[in-house]
């Protein structure tokens with residue numbers, strides 16, 4: 001489903017502050033696989049995700065989604081396969097637009113935004129039904145600006161927005177890092193449910209070891225821009241907190 | 250009284266400019282000062298075409314397209330060449346000065362005995378009433394078109410571009426293209442104002458656009474204050490209040506002239522007035 005080959009990325013090439021963010025990264029992810037990525041700060045996790053989404057371009061290497069080489073496609077063009085949830089709850093939504101307007105845009109992620117009024121009564125009811133499933137009572141607030149909600153509420157809605165339109169790959173970069181533990185748990189449960197229900201291929205970056213153990217079918221550790229460990233299946237399920245702790249020694 | 254009526258009519262002429270600045274500054278969050286140039290461009294083309302006896306309707310099309318082109322240039326320089334938007338605007342504005350001068354062939358085109366948009370219609374002999382009705386039609390049509398546009402899927406994507414660029418890129422929008430379209434729209438409306446003012450005052454002048462961006466900014470800022478006070482959410486009402494802002498702005502300037510302030514000081518008064526409304530909320534909140 002997603003094939004990353006020989007990816008290299010260096011920032012500030014040739015300057016004193018040169019950083020090698022990715023060095024020969026090779027990862028092949030199967031359809032419906034749920035990959036968790038862990039690794040120290042600065043190990044290149046976000047850079048990898050940004051290369052996949054097309055918000056930055058690697059220096060060399062290639063990325064395939066299905067059979068399609070997407071290297072020349074920009075972020076808005078790759079959005080027909082990819083939806084994202086960002087670390088900052090503010091990044092995934094537009095604060096001054098209403099919840100409904102945010103959802104309208106999300107529902108059109110893979111198609112053009114034309115000159116017609118798409119927020120109909122029917123669309124509104126669809127959105128309300130979806131939001132009601134979160135059990136946060138937000139369905140009564142669809143006309144409120146997104147900015148009036150808490151970080152946890154916005155992050156939950158960002159997740160729902162991701163599945164408003166067809167997608168293959170869901171990228172989550174520390175989606176719970178800015179949240180309190182209770183909201184974080186709700187978000188992770190919602191994410192896992194959506195990933196399972198829609199059989200999504202998902203990549204989750206997390207710093208939370210409990211999350212890394214509890215979720216996903218595969219775990220990758222990155223260090224200094226490279227893949228250090230890659231554990232799947234029964235081995236992943238069998239990991240204990242102390243195993244994981246040892247990885248970071 | 251006549252004097253204040255003129256101010257209101259002038260404000261209605263400026264409504265395109267005000268909505269244009271609202272689009273670039275409030276919706277796209279881009280400080281665009283192509284305005285001075287595109288306003289004069291609108292005036293210059295109007296002068297030249299009406300002198301050549303091209304009908305006002307056709308001239309309007311040319312004016313709005315030219316304004317859009319000017320804005321698209323600024324948008325292109327900013328979005329595609331990665332130039333700071335202020336600088337991009339200054340560049341295009343400066344270049345437009347020469348363009349306008351070449352178009353006009355001289356620095357002033359008076360429209361004596363030329364039939365304009367405001368020439369008396371056969372059913373209305375009162376010139377002011379006639380002008381008022383014509384301008385009102387323009388303003389209402391503009392409000393309906395822009396108000397509708399901003400509610401469409403495309404319009405929502407436009408608003409999101411200025412509000413959360415990270416999000417809207419991830420949702421499949423080419424934000425560079427969007428910014429170019431936005432600035433084209435804004436400057437097309439600004440050129441429309443140049444078109445209206447030229448016919449209203451009866452001449453086009455190479456300097457008619459100097460400092461005009463402040464008129465738009467002032468109107469938008471007054472409009473925004475009203476929007477905050479009244480807690481308005483509807484986009485259409487937002488636009489109406491921006492035009493109300495333009496009217497209030499012109500009325501305040503009319504009052505200053507009426508109480509005997511030297512007309513040469515008008516730009517100074519304008520700038521001070523805008524400074525006052527911008528800083529007032531801050532000054533008040535510091536005291537609290």
Ligand SMILES: Nc1ncnc2c1ncn2[C@@H]1O[C@H](COP(=O)(O)OP(=O)(O)O)[C@@H](O)[C@H]1O
Pocket residue numbers: 011012019020021039040041042043044045046047048
């Ligand atoms: N836009 C950038 N410009 C310069 N350096 C960057 C940029 N983005 C990331 N880096 C550097 O690349 C390295 C990897 O960063 P990142 O991928 O964000 O790490 P992680 O997400 O694993 O914490 C870090 O040293 C970071 O400082």
Ligand SMILES: [Mg+2]
Pocket residue numbers: 045046047
């Ligand atoms: Mg990171």
